[in-house]
Amino acid sequence: MSTVELAAEWAEVVQSSSEKMLRRLAGEYHEDEWGFDEEFAEAAFPIFNFLYRSWWRVQVEGIQNVPGHGRALLVANHAGSVFPFDATMIGAAIQKEHPLPRWSRALVLNWAFDLPFFSYFIRRIGGVAANPANLSRLLEQDQPVMVFPEGVKGFGKQFSERYRLQRFGRGGFVEVALETGSPIIPVAVVGSEEIYPKLGESSVLARLSGAPYVPITPTFPWLGPLGLLPLPSRWRIEFLEPIDLSGYGPGASQDRSLVFDLSEQVRETIQEALYKGLVERGPAYF
Amino acid sequence: MPREGRVVITGVATHWGTELAKSLERHPGVGQVIGIDSSPPEADLGRTEFVEADIRNPVISRLLPTLEPDVVVHCGILLYPEEGRPSRALHDINVIGTLQLLAACEKVDGLRALVVRGSAAIYGGSPSAPSFFTEDMARQYPLNTRFQRDIGELEGYFDNFARRHPAITCCMLRFQTEIGPGLENPLIRYLSLPVVPTQMGWDPRLQFLHATDATGALAAATLNPVRGAVNVAPDGAISLSRLLRLSGKPAVGIPPGISGLLIKRLGGMLGSADRYQDGQLLMKYGRGCDNRRLREEVGYELAFDAEGAARDFASKKSGVNRLFPAPHPGSPVRSVD
Numbered sequence: 001m002s003t004v005e006l007a008a009e010w011a012e013v014v015q016s017s018s019e020k021m022l023r024r025l026a027g028e029y030h031e032d033e034w035g036f037d038e039e040f041a042e043a044a045f046p047i048f049n050f051l052y053r054s055w056w057r058v059q060v061e062g063i064q065n066v067p068g069h070g071r072a073l074l075v076a077n078h079a080g081s082v083f084p085f086d087a088t089m090i091g092a093a094i095q096k097e098h099p100l101p102r103w104s105r106a107l108v109l110n111w112a113f114d115l116p117f118f119s120y121f122i123r124r125i126g127g128v129a130a131n132p133a134n135l136s137r138l139l140e141q142d143q144p145v146m147v148f149p150e151g152v153k154g155f156g157k158q159f160s161e162r163y164r165l166q167r168f169g170r171g172g173f174v175e176v177a178l179e180t181g182s183p184i185i186p187v188a189v190v191g192s193e194e195i196y197p198k199l200g201e202s203s204v205l206a207r208l209s210g211a212p213y214v215p216i217t218p219t220f221p222w223l224g225p226l227g228l229l230p231l232p233s234r235w236r237i238e239f240l241e242p243i244d245l246s247g248y249g250p251g252a253s254q255d256r257s258l259v260f261d262l263s264e265q266v267r268e269t270i271q272e273a274l275y276k277g278l279v280e281r282g283p284a285y286f
Numbered sequence: 287m288p289r290e291g292r293v294v295i296t297g298v299a300t301h302w303g304t305e306l307a308k309s310l311e312r313h314p315g316v317g318q319v320i321g322i323d324s325s326p327p328e329a330d331l332g333r334t335e336f337v338e339a340d341i342r343n344p345v346i347s348r349l350l351p352t353l354e355p356d357v358v359v360h361c362g363i364l365l366y367p368e369e370g371r372p373s374r375a376l377h378d379i380n381v382i383g384t385l386q387l388l389a390a391c392e393k394v395d396g397l398r399a400l401v402v403r404g405s406a407a408i409y410g411g412s413p414s415a416p417s418f419f420t421e422d423m424a425r426q427y428p429l430n431t432r433f434q435r436d437i438g439e440l441e442g443y444f445d446n447f448a449r450r451h452p453a454i455t456c457c458m459l460r461f462q463t464e465i466g467p468g469l470e471n472p473l474i475r476y477l478s479l480p481v482v483p484t485q486m487g488w489d490p491r492l493q494f495l496h497a498t499d500a501t502g503a504l505a506a507a508t509l510n511p512v513r514g515a516v517n518v519a520p521d522g523a524i525s526l527s528r529l530l531r532l533s534g535k536p537a538v539g540i541p542p543g544i545s546g547l548l549i550k551r552l553g554g555m556l557g558s559a560d561r562y563q564d565g566q567l568l569m570k571y572g573r574g575c576d577n578r579r580l581r582e583e584v585g586y587e588l589a590f591d592a593e594g595a596a597r598d599f600a601s602k603k604s605g606v607n608r609l610f611p612a613p614h615p616g617s618p619v620r621s622v623d
Contacts, residue, residue: 024531025531026531026532026534027528027529027530027531027532027533027600028532029528031523031524031525031528031593032522033417033418033521033522033523033574033592034417034491034523035417035491035523035525110413110414111413111414113413113414113571114413114414115487116486116487116488116542117487119413119487119488119489120488120489120525123491128417129413129414129415129416129417130414131414131415131416133416133417133418133419133420133423134416134417134418137417137418137576
């Protein structure tokens with residue numbers, strides 16, 4: 001390619017991106033009712049794409065189990081202790097590997113929305129405060145939604161506890177799935193539980209910052225911001241067979257024992273897939 | 287509403303009371319409009335009859351039955367503490383006033399409906415809040431500010447009244463914050479500052495209700511009241527940063543250490559009480575309400591969504607000084623005909 005052509009191409013790139021920036025500065029962009037900003041999510045995507053492809057070398061199985069349209073409730077194991085990257089990687093997997101890519105939403109621990117800067121960053125890339133009202137409204141709008149029923153118990157677990165699923169809350173996600181007739185797609189994420197090996201926690205720092213806990217890893221907080229760099233583990237995300245709930249009647253969500261049974265069924269499915277996936281993936285880091 | 291219905295509007299001298307009176311005057315189905323307030327409205331009202339009375343005074347219990355209303359609409363609830371009208375006085379007007387009015391309504395024979403123009407402040411503000419509050423979610427989060435507690439208290443009395451009088455259709459309208467080119471209030475003054483100070487690190491998700499819809503929904507609920515609470519909120523939501531960009535206003539993030547002091551000064555400047563907590567909370571966490579009851583049961587069709595209201599406000603504001611030209615001058619805006 002000649003220098004002139006290259007310069008012309010660059011000029012075009014600079015022009016289109018500066019036009020885009022001016023347009024955004026004038027407020028001319030779209031935000032949906034949840035505060036999700038597709039253009040912003042697209043702009044942030046290269047970071048996650050880098051992590052996905054080069055850093056964690058994500059391998060995906062069973063992407064055909066994610067419906068290409070309509071509602072879907074993706075239920076996954078939760079880990080990360082410092083920053084839970086699992087939601088972003090599941091989202092990236094659907095964007096990159098699915099024949100009908102689309103953005104998915106994630107229910108995010110409420111505490112994250114009490115953090116300055118972070119709260120609106122999460123909102124713009126598709127995070128929503130975790131509560132049943134938000135979940136059922138998103139599903140009624142035929143969105144794919146990720147939930148992590150382990151919650152804080154999951155992503156705050158010790159390194160020695162990795163890949164051992166914690167209790168699945170009170171099964172609220174099953175209730176909403178039954179009410180909205182959404183299929184549940186269990187997702188087993190291998191790799192996410194090794195990015196920040198949590199060895200202990202500091203109750204002093206937690207009290208000072210108001211966080212549910214502050215993890216201590218081999219690098220955090222010793223290396224300061226550098227300690228926030230996740231370890232380059234090898235990832236494997238498996239989307240499992242959807243569990244169809246449309247056969248249950250409308251009153252099924254009131255049936256406590258059914259809700260607990262289904263919740264336990266999902267949990268066991270993910271747990272089994274995690275053990276199998278760990279073997280399939282092989283060594284964690286190299 | 288059957289023809290020849292008599293509507294009594296309390297707080298008719300407030301902006302929304304006057305707007306409702308004007309709107310009902312034009313409606314052929316409304317027989318007579320009577321306005322009550324402690325001072326006459328500034329605007330000239332046509333066929334509305336004005337009665338000077340203070341609803342905080344027990345005399346209202348003797349006055350109201352003589353007016354023989356079919357529907358009572360209470361517009362006397364004030365949102366903003368202002369210079370010379372601190373939140374303590376607001377409590378008196380909002381809670382005691384409503385209480386006296388409810389007592390008076392008990393004495394009215396043949397009252398069919400009671401409509402109260404309340405506020406969505408009852409939902410509180412919290413980072414963990416649902417993105418869209420439905421009517422059954424009131425008081426789920428602690429009511430932190432004086433105004434929120436006042437609204438909570440007032441709705442308590444209202445619910446009690448509704449339970450004891452099943453024959454009367456009691457409708458509580460929970461309004462989101464109003465915005466509009468013609469409005470004058472501390473929030474509008476805040477958004478009209480040449481440089482808008484925001485809380486650093488926060489970009490709330492907001493729903494501003496366009497003034498057209500605020501009046502329209504109030505009139506619609508007066509003509510077709512439904513039982514219980516109804517959210518009056520637009521579709522969608524808009525973040526503060528985008529709203530400011532649309533109006534071409536530069537925003538400056540104020541770090542938390544000094545924002546307290548600045549907000550105190552700013553509150554005084556904008557003509558609200560020096561620390562307007564409701565505004566501060568709203569500008570940090572935002573608030574969204576579900577409007578399905580309004581659209582489906584009251585049957586009001588909103589003219590503006592949250593973005594449309596912001597665009598309308600931005601474009602009609604006098605003395606707009608945009609920092610950047612709008613690249614798409616003809617971009618579609620849902621407009622009212």
